[in-house]
Amino acid sequence: MNDLIQQEQSAGLLTLTLNRPDKLNALSNAMYDRLADLFFAAAEDDSVHAVLLTGSAQCFTAGNDLQDFLDSPPKDMNSPAFRLMSAVVALDKPLIAAVCGAAIGIGTTVLLHCDQVFVTRAAKLRMPFVNLGLCPEFAASLLLPQRIGHARAAKLLLWGDGINGAQAVEWGLANEAFETAAECLQAAQDAAKRVMALPQEAVRVSKRLMKAPQQTLLEETLREENKRFVERLNTAQAKAILESLLAKS
Numbered sequence: 001m002n003d004l005i006q007q008e009q010s011a012g013l014l015t016l017t018l019n020r021p022d023k024l025n026a027l028s029n030a031m032y033d034r035l036a037d038l039f040f041a042a043a044e045d046d047s048v049h050a051v052l053l054t055g056s057a058q059c060f061t062a063g064n065d066l067q068d069f070l071d072s073p074p075k076d077m078n079s080p081a082f083r084l085m086s087a088v089v090a091l092d093k094p095l096i097a098a099v100c101g102a103a104i105g106i107g108t109t110v111l112l113h114c115d116q117v118f119v120t121r122a123a124k125l126r127m128p129f130v131n132l133g134l135c136p137e138f139a140a141s142l143l144l145p146q147r148i149g150h151a152r153a154a155k156l157l158l159w160g161d162g163i164n165g166a167q168a169v170e171w172g173l174a175n176e177a178f179e180t181a182a183e184c185l186q187a188a189q190d191a192a193k194r195v196m197a198l199p200q201e202a203v204r205v206s207k208r209l210m211k212a213p214q215q216t217l218l219e220e221t222l223r224e225e226n227k228r229f230v231e232r233l234n235t236a237q238a239k240a241i242l243e244s245l246l247a248k249s
Contacts, residue, residue: 012049024062032080039087057181063105098188109138119165126162133238
């Protein structure tokens with residue numbers, strides 16, 4: 001499992017790389033658990049000053065591993081995917097993402113919790129929850145309309161539309177778009193170096209203050225979304241859609 005989630009720590013920067021190329025970095029329950037553990041540990045490790053999350057040059061993540069999802073669906077807040085969400089929401093250190101290629105489902109919703117997001121122009125961000133008979137997760141129903149307005153959020157969450165990296169920047173979901181994966185990753189690393197050169201306690205206090213006004217609402221939204229997500233996942237409609245997709249793969 002360590003090979004599927006690669007970690008590298010250098011000069012205060014913890015880089016977490018999704019490394020499952022044969023499955024387009026689709027996230028299994030074991031991968032979710034591993035990521036959650038790493039995020040919780042990073043929060044307590046004084047030698048970690050920032051976290052960078054990335055995938056491969058071809059794909060950030062295709063979202064959930066559908067087979068694993070059907071075999072072991074989330075049931076409560078202690079489920080692996082929900083543990084990761086809790087760990088990310090609780091992190092008070094800078095979180096930066098470098099996104100190349102597809103960022104599907106949680107691959108996009110996690111970006112709403114990042115402090116800086118860098119993408120390739122060809123990146124594909126999509127949250128096809130309704131297409132699967134499901135509902136938004138990771139507090140996307142709260143954060144996305146706040147970030148980009150109701151009309152644009154509805155196109156992504158209700159219609160299931162996708163956008164590319166250039167649109168993500170235009171809509172305020174990413175900081176900057178690049179032609180190549182190497183440029184994207186370098187920009188993320190440069191941003192990490194800049195923030196790590198600042199007084200660290202001041203950075204952490206400032207992030208906590210930025211999040212504080214709606215932290216309770218954010219946590220409540222997470223719980224409600226997760227509850228509804230589990231309910232939807234147990235419907236015959238959602239199960240049929242997911243099984244149909246698996247049969248085609």
